[in-house]
Amino acid sequence: MIKIQSITKTFGERVVLNEISGTFEKGKPNLIIGASGTGKSVLLKSIVGLTKPDYGQVFYDGRDFYGSDRETKIEIRREMGMLFQGGALFDSKNVEQNVMFPLDVLTKMPQEEKLERVNFCLKRVGLENVNSKMPSEISGGMKKRVGIARAIVNNPNYLFCDEPNSGLDPQTSILIDELILDLSEDLDITTIVVTHDMNSVMGIGEKIMFLYKGVKLWEGANTDITHSGVKELDDFVFANKVMNSLRGK
Numbered sequence: 001m002i003k004i005q006s007i008t009k010t011f012g013e014r015v016v017l018n019e020i021s022g023t024f025e026k027g028k029p030n031l032i033i034g035a036s037g038t039g040k041s042v043l044l045k046s047i048v049g050l051t052k053p054d055y056g057q058v059f060y061d062g063r064d065f066y067g068s069d070r071e072t073k074i075e076i077r078r079e080m081g082m083l084f085q086g087g088a089l090f091d092s093k094n095v096e097q098n099v100m101f102p103l104d105v106l107t108k109m110p111q112e113e114k115l116e117r118v119n120f121c122l123k124r125v126g127l128e129n130v131n132s133k134m135p136s137e138i139s140g141g142m143k144k145r146v147g148i149a150r151a152i153v154n155n156p157n158y159l160f161c162d163e164p165n166s167g168l169d170p171q172t173s174i175l176i177d178e179l180i181l182d183l184s185e186d187l188d189i190t191t192i193v194v195t196h197d198m199n200s201v202m203g204i205g206e207k208i209m210f211l212y213k214g215v216k217l218w219e220g221a222n223t224d225i226t227h228s229g230v231k232e233l234d235d236f237v238f239a240n241k242v243m244n245s246l247r248g249k
């Protein structure tokens with residue numbers, strides 16, 4: 001479980017995150033949703049330690065990330081897997097080398113064991129016999145799968161996904177969402193997904209935090225999202241035409 005407390009971040013005069021607190025549970029995807037520019041990515045970066053909040057705390061299974069010494073921070077970092085916007089694969093490395101990269105950097109595992117682990121993860125995300133393909137030779141959905149395989153290769157306790165569906169068609173998006181859901185459950189990891197995709201919200205949003213202009217306005221499950229009573233959340237949810245057509249029913 002990840003717990004955050006009073007996370008606050010300003011850029012100049014602008015308060016981008018205002019006292020955000022909450023918990024992200026183990027064994028499921030926890031969604032952070034909200035309109036563009038509302039602070040989702042800055043919150044994710046604050047949680048993983050890429051952007052230091054002005055104040056506030058992040059607890060990884062009880063370990064205070066910002067309050068801990070260098071060794072503990074490194075230990076927590078080793079337990080993280082990340083899927084960033086756009087997949088961010090190394091263009092000059094093939095699929096196998098991309099997935100193996102965290103093992104090369106973070107472990108002293110023998111080559112044979114690394115290859116076994118890479119193949120296990122590629123199989124787990126539904127990719128086989130593509131080890132020698134270059135990123136330019138595979139589809140957007142496959143790139144995401146490679147990115148996910150790379151994110152789980154080091155057996156993380158925590159998985160972070162920033163807009164995992166960006167640039168994908170709706171059908172492929174659903175498959176990627178289902179993969180993230182399955183992996184979170186099977187591997188029993190705490191997964192945080194930043195998204196503004198209502199399909200993801202309705203598909204895998206068992207636990208959701210809604211941000212609006214840097215403030216947490218609501219949290220709950222997708223089953224309750226259409227009757228939250230929060231106007232800003234309604235505006236976000238029903239901005240989508242399909243969702244809006246359901247509103248009258």
Ligand SMILES: Nc1ncnc2c1ncn2[C@@H]1O[C@H](COP(=O)(O)OP(=O)(O)OP(=O)(O)O)[C@@H](O)[C@H]1O
Pocket residue numbers: 011016034035036037038039040041042043196
């Ligand atoms: N390094 C930075 N310096 C100054 N302002 C920043 C910086 N990073 C983010 N911001 C501002 O913080 C606000 C929140 O940005 P953030 O990227 O978290 O939004 P978001 O909700 O993830 O949006 P999107 O869905 O478009 O990715 C934006 O107004 C952005 O311009």
